Amino acid sequence: MGIHEAQEALFTVHFLGMTLAIIKPVLLMWFISAFIIVFFFLALKIKRARTIVEMLIAFCQDQFLSSFPHYTRFWLVFFLSLFLFVATNNLVGSIPLLESPSGNLNFTASLALGVFFLSVLIGIKIHGRKYLKQFVPNGVPKLLIPLMAPIEIVTYLFRPLSLALRLFANMFAGHMIIVVFFTLLSMVPIFVGKFVPLVLIVGIKLFELFVCLIQAFIFTYLSASYISDAMKIEH
Amino acid sequence: MGNVALAYLSSGLAIGLAAIGAALGIGLIGAKSIESVTRQPEQLGTIRTLMFICIAFVESICLYGLLIAILLIFTAK
Numbered sequence: 001m002g003i004h005e006a007q008e009a010l011f012t013v014h015f016l017g018m019t020l021a022i023i024k025p026v027l028l029m030w031f032i033s034a035f036i037i038v039f040f041f042l043a044l045k046i047k048r049a050r051t052i053v054e055m056l057i058a059f060c061q062d063q064f065l066s067s068f069p070h071y072t073r074f075w076l077v078f079f080l081s082l083f084l085f086v087a088t089n090n091l092v093g094s095i096p097l098l099e100s101p102s103g104n105l106n107f108t109a110s111l112a113l114g115v116f117f118l119s120v121l122i123g124i125k126i127h128g129r130k131y132l133k134q135f136v137p138n139g140v141p142k143l144l145i146p147l148m149a150p151i152e153i154v155t156y157l158f159r160p161l162s163l164a165l166r167l168f169a170n171m172f173a174g175h176m177i178i179v180v181f182f183t184l185l186s187m188v189p190i191f192v193g194k195f196v197p198l199v200l201i202v203g204i205k206l207f208e209l210f211v212c213l214i215q216a217f218i219f220t221y222l223s224a225s226y227i228s229d230a231m232k233i234e235h
Numbered sequence: 236m237g238n239v240a241l242a243y244l245s246s247g248l249a250i251g252l253a254a255i256g257a258a259l260g261i262g263l264i265g266a267k268s269i270e271s272v273t274r275q276p277e278q279l280g281t282i283r284t285l286m287f288i289c290i291a292f293v294e295s296i297c298l299y300g301l302l303i304a305i306l307l308i309f310t311a312k
Binding site for chain 1: 284287288291294295298299301302305
């Protein structure tokens with residue numbers, strides 16, 4: 001009996017010889033992707049949707065791409081869709097009977113690994129073999145390199161892990177706190193005493209909505225920061 | 236002490252100690268950012284964005300401790 005039990009497969013899909021179990025977060029992820037695509041197509045016709053999309057584009061350009069080298073429209077689309085995807089995935093956890101896919105470590109780890117491999121490949125493409133030189137800071141005597149390089153490599157590898165864990169822990173812990181408060185609510189014997197846990201639950205729920213948006217912003221901001229680090233001149 | 240009791244005890248310690256560090260860090264960040272806004276009120280937007288980013292860093296370290304605490308509760312036997 002634990003929180004890390006496997007979920008029941010809603011249906012299975014046979015794809016390229018693999019049997020994939022489709023669980024609820026996967027189905028939700030597909031619906032969210034379809035929703036975002038439909039929303040952007042609607043923005044071509046409806047003026048209100050176009051205004052929202054223009055505000056989102058201006059927001060992404062100001063926050064994520066203001067100090068981005070080699071800025072092209074590809075990166076704007078990439079970070080805009082990453083931000084919208086993560087934000088919507090966080091927010092669907094608040095709808096009854098649905099769960100947030102980002103409360104699953106598999107989801108956040110996939111996104112973080114994707115961003116990490118993108119940054120590594122971009123760095124190798126732009127800098128070639130000098131990409132490995134970033135692990136050796138300037139002016140270090142030759143004898144200290146076998147000591148310092150593993151520390152630098154571990155620090156570098158920790159960044160995508162922290163990206164995944166931060167989003168997962170925020171979403172999962174927020175959900176757990178609501179569950180704990182509901183348990184507390186059910187344990188109060190007097191009827192008028194149930195007022196206090198209810199106020200706490202509403203307060204925490206509003207705070208969790210805020211945290212959803214903030215964590216989506218932080219994820220995209222740090223992804224942009226890591227990718228632009230890989231693009232700039234290494235030490 | 237049995238295994239389960241030790242696991243519950245260490246779970247409480249994990250989140251308690253993590254919360255101390257997080258509270259101190261976020262308090263310092265808040266104080267410094269408010270102080271810098273009073274020095275330059277026109278930079279409010281930039282300072283607010285940077286403050287949220289720094290708070291997310293500190294908060295994520297506290298949440299690693301919370302993850303360990305929850306893991307200990309649910310996998311102790």
